[in-house]
Amino acid sequence: xxxxxxxPASTSFSTPERRPRKxxxxxxxxxxxMLRDALRDAGLEPRGTAQEQPPLLLVACSxxxxxxxxxxxxSFFARRGDYRVGAVVVDHALQPGSAEVxxxxxxxxxxxxxxxxxxxxxxxxxxxxxxxxxxxxxRYAALDAAVEETGADAVLLGHTLDDQAEQVLLGLxxxxxxxxxxxxxxxxxxxxxxxxxxxxxxxxEICDSQGLDPWLDPSNADPAFARSRVRAEVLPFLEEKLGxxxxxxxxxxxxxxxxxxxxxDAVSADTFARLRAQPDSASGAGDAEPDTIxxxxxxxxxxxxxxxxxxLALAAVELGGAQPSWERLRSVEALLRRTGSAGxxxxxxxxxxxxxxxTNPVPQGPSGYGNLVFRKKSSx
Numbered sequence: 001x002x003x004x005x006x007x008p009a010s011t012s013f014s015t016p017e018r019r020p021r022k023x024x025x026x027x028x029x030x031x032x033x034m035l036r037d038a039l040r041d042a043g044l045e046p047r048g049t050a051q052e053q054p055p056l057l058l059v060a061c062s063x064x065x066x067x068x069x070x071x072x073x074x075s076f077f078a079r080r081g082d083y084r085v086g087a088v089v090v091d092h093a094l095q096p097g098s099a100e101v102x103x104x105x106x107x108x109x110x111x112x113x114x115x116x117x118x119x120x121x122x123x124x125x126x127x128x129x130x131x132x133x134x135x136x137x138x139r140y141a142a143l144d145a146a147v148e149e150t151g152a153d154a155v156l157l158g159h160t161l162d163d164q165a166e167q168v169l170l171g172l173x174x175x176x177x178x179x180x181x182x183x184x185x186x187x188x189x190x191x192x193x194x195x196x197x198x199x200x201x202x203x204x205e206i207c208d209s210q211g212l213d214p215w216l217d218p219s220n221a222d223p224a225f226a227r228s229r230v231r232a233e234v235l236p237f238l239e240e241k242l243g244x245x246x247x248x249x250x251x252x253x254x255x256x257x258x259x260x261x262x263x264x265d266a267v268s269a270d271t272f273a274r275l276r277a278q279p280d281s282a283s284g285a286g287d288a289e290p291d292t293i294x295x296x297x298x299x300x301x302x303x304x305x306x307x308x309x310x311x312l313a314l315a316a317v318e319l320g321g322a323q324p325s326w327e328r329l330r331s332v333e334a335l336l337r338r339t340g341s342a343g344x345x346x347x348x349x350x351x352x353x354x355x356x357x358x359t360n361p362v363p364q365g366p367s368g369y370g371n372l373v374f375r376k377k378s379s380x
Contacts, residue, residue, distance in 0.1 A: 025206060027198075028069075028072065028209060030202070031073040031198060035077070038187070039057075039194070044057075044083075044154055046082030054084055056150060057077075057086070057153065058143075058152045058154070059086070060087075060088055060155055060157050061105055061158070062090070062105065063101055063214060064216065064217055065212075065214040066159070068108065069198075069204075069207055070157075072207075072212065073194075085113075086114055086152070087118070088146045089105045090120050120146065123138065125138070132227070143191075156194060158195055159195065160202075161198060162200040162235075164183045164251050165251055166230045167184055168183050168251075169230050169250065170230060181254065182257040197251070268310035271311050276294070276295060277371075291376040292374065293318060294372070295311065295372045297338075297370050313329060315353075319349075319374055319376040320350075321350070328347055331345045335353065335372060336355075352374075353374050353375075355372060356370065356373050
C-alpha cells in the first residue's frame with residue numbers, strides 16, 4: 001500500500017511545527033492511509049483557505065497504544081495543514097492514579113502538536129447495565145460534550161481489528177443477530193473508527209517506532225470482564241486449536257454481515273414507513289394518537305421473516321421501547337397466526353402489542369381491524 005501523500009494546499013492558519021524528517025515506519029504509513037481513507041469516506045476532505053479553516057478532528061485518547069498510535073497518525077495531517085487535530089482524554093476515575101494517567105496522556109498529545117487537548121473527568125454510576133456499559137455511556141456523553149463545545153467535525157476512535165473480532169465473538173456468545181455480529185460501524189455519525197483493519201500488535205509497533213510510552217489499562221487483563229476473557233483466553237485458544245488468522249476471519253465476517261445488515265435495515269425502514277398508520281383519536285377530532293402504531297396483518301404476513309422482524313422492532317422503538325429480543329419478536333409474530341390469544345405481548349419499555357379484534361372498542365372500522373396494534377403505556 002502506498003504511503004505517499006499529495007502536498008497540502010496553501011493555507012493561512014497556523015500549523016504545528018514540522019518534525020525532523022526520518023525514515024517512515026511502514027505500519028505508521030499504513031495507519032495514515034487508513035485515516036485518510038476514513039476521513040474521505042466520511043466526506044471530510046482536507047481543506048483550508050484564508051476564508052475557511054480545515055475540519056477539526058478530536059482523537060479520543062486513553063493513553064493506551066491504540067489511541068496513541070491513532071493520535072500519532074492524525075498529527076501528520078495537522079502538521080501538513082490538512083486538518084486541525086485535537087484530543088479528548090476521558091478520566092473515568094475508576095482506578096487509583098487515574099488523574100495522573102490522564103494528565104500524562106494529555107501531555108503526550110500536546111507534544112505531538114495536537115490542539116485543543118481536553119481532559120474530562122466523569123463519574124461512572126452504579127447501575128443495572130454493568131460497569132463496562134455504564135463507563136461507555138458516560139464516556140460518549142463526555143465526547144459528545146467536547147464536540148458541542150469545540151464544534152469538531154469528527155471524533156476518531158482507536159478500535160482495532162482485534163477489538164472487532166472480540167465484539168463478534170461476544171455477539172455470537174449472546175446469540176445475537178446480523179447487526180450485532182456486524183460489529184462496530186466504521187462510521188457512526190461524527191464517530192469514525194479508521195483503524196478497524198489494523199492489528200493491535202501494529203499499534204504497539206507504531207508506538208515503539210515513535211518512542212511513545214503507552215499506558216496499559218489493567219482492566220484489559222481483568223478476568224471479571226467478559227471482553228478481557230475473550231482477549232486473554234478465548235481468542236488465543238482458538239488460534240491454538242484452529243490455526244492462525246482467527247481474528248482476521250472474524251473481522252472479514254463482520255464486514256460481510258455489515259453489508260447485509262445495512263441493506264436489510266434500509267429495506268425494513270422503507271417498509272415500516274409505508275405500512276405504519278396511526279388511528280384517529282377516539283374523540284372524533286381526527287387527531288392521530290401518538291402513543292399507538294398500527295401495522296396491517298396481511299401485509300406483515302407477506303414479508304420475508306428478516307424484514308418482518310425488523311419492521312416489528314422499528315414499531316416498538318418508535319414508541320420509545322427498547323430493541324426487542326428475538327424471543328419477544330417471535331411472540332409478536334405468533335399473533336399473526338390468528339390462533340390462540342390476541343395478546344397483549346409485553347415488550348421492554350412499556351410497549352404492548354396485540355391483535356385488533358372486532359369487539360375491541362378502539363379503534364373500530366377499517367383503520368383498526370386486521371392490524372397489529374403497538375401501544376405505549378402511560379407512565380401515569
